[in-house]
Structure formats: C-alpha cells, structure tokens
Amino acid sequence: MPELPEVETIVRDLQSSILGSKLLKVVVQVPAMKITKGEDFLSYQGLKVETVTRAGKYIVIFLEKEKVIVLHLRMTGRLQILPLKTKPIAFERARLYFDKFDLAFGDIRKFGKLVFSDLKNYLKDSGIDKLGPEPLSSDFSLEKFSLKLSRTKRCLKAVILDQSVVCGIGNIYADEACFSSGVLPYREADTLENEEIEKIYNSIKLELEKGIRNRGTSFSDFEDAYGKRGENQKFLKVYGRGGEACLQCQTSLVKMKVAGRGTVCCKNCQK
C-alpha cells in the first residue's frame, strides 16, 4: 500500500526521467479505471511534461498548456516506466505513451484513480483540496497538530490516518510512528499529554523520512517506477509483526483492530 514515502520514491523516479518528455497517446481501460474528466484525451496529446510533484499520496503531472494529470495508487496501484512498446504489465488499467518510453498504470483491485484535469480544477477534481498539511513541510506545525488532538475523542491512530489532519500517512507508518513514540494507537486523542504529542509529532516525521531514505516499504507488492522493491520493510518494528517478539522488550506484539485497520503494538513499550 503506497503511502507518502512510496509515492515520493515514484515521483523522484519520474522527475529524473519524464521531465520534458512528450505525451503521444493515452489509452485507458474504461470502465476498469475510475476516471474523472478527460474523455477528451486528444487535448493531452503532443504536450510536454513540465513538472511532477507529490501531494499526500497523489502523484501530480503538470503538462504544457495548463493540463494536469493526477494519479492515486490507493491500495494496489503501481506505476511503471517501461521501454517503448513493452507488453502490458499485470492488471494494466491505463498506459501513457511518451516519445521515449511508456508509463503503465497497473492495479489489481481497481481502487486507483486517474484524473485528467487542468491547472484551474485539478485540486478539486482530484480531492487534493481536502488534504491537510504535508507532514515534512513547515505547514505541519506542532501547535496545530496538538490542537486537533486535544479537541477530539477519536483514537490517536484514527487522527493520524485522517488525511485532512496531516496527509500521506497510511497504516504502516501510523503503526510505526505510534510505536516509535511509545504511545498506544487506541488512546483517546484528548487524553494525550503535551510530551506525548510532541513525541508522536516527531516520530511521524522521522518514520516518513526513514521510509523515503529506504525508497519505500515493499511489504507486499510495492515497487518503484523501475520495478525495484524498497528496503524499508527490513526496518519495520511492529507493522506485520503481530505475535512476534518486540525488538525492544521481547514481549509478544499484539495484533488488534483500531480505527477499522489491522494494528500491531507493544503493550509494554507503548503507554
């Protein structure tokens, strides 16, 4: 499941390869893909890529003439840079044909999203307008985060998974950040001490930065834009380790459901 570090890895791959490339043709397996706008792919053809950026878990490709393509990989989406005329990848849902290579969008579960829009409308069309601050930017302040937590009875994990509070965090990094901060994910947010909130705030940043350094977590099937697996799964302390020994205290890690998500934590190390 691609979260911020995985999406950032793909975006960096794209930045080093597709800037300046010309989009020749778009083929989408309708209705397999959820597409908004852009029945009119013709108007995107022949345009060069100007910039590629990330917003939360969204990939945003800016083209000439104020055209914008937004992708969200959701659970099982993947984006692959391929040599020209490569045969379809597994569960391919769309392909963008560029002048020097193909860009394939594959997605087993069809949860992924592809939005064809323009500079004026892409934020709203894609849902990026609803995102909270980027966790690794200065927009994500301890003060605002603290205020959000203190004003809700929701559990900690539900709040940090809420993309409108802080964007880009998914199940893996939520569990890792909770463990790393020593706070139980099911704690009611308004019972957290200032000291705990600061630890959580710092842990979120540290875990995401670590994920990016390791080029993402390939727990099941994440691959970068070149089909290479990440390394961060080797450094996970709790995610996917339910029933195994805690790396800090050897207590058996507990697996439970929190905020509707499978969750692993250490009842000894986390309070």
Place this chain on the structure above:
DNA sequence: ATCAGCCCCTGCTAGC
C-alpha cells in the same frame, strides 16, 4: 458538524 462503519475490489490464506 462529527465520526463510526460500510463499500468498493480481487488475491491470498486459514480452516474445514
């Protein structure tokens, strides 16, 4: 207004 819980979708696995 807030928030829990259902739904989408399909591959994999545990259990019979």
Place this chain on the structure above:
DNA sequence: TGCTAGCAGGGGCTGA
C-alpha cells in the same frame, strides 16, 4: 485436495 469465508485497506459515502 478442494472449496469457501474472511482478510487486506485508502478513501468516498451514508446514516446516526
């Protein structure tokens, strides 16, 4: 061995 129920979860939607 073969079948099936249940699980995985990001985010949109619904109803309390």
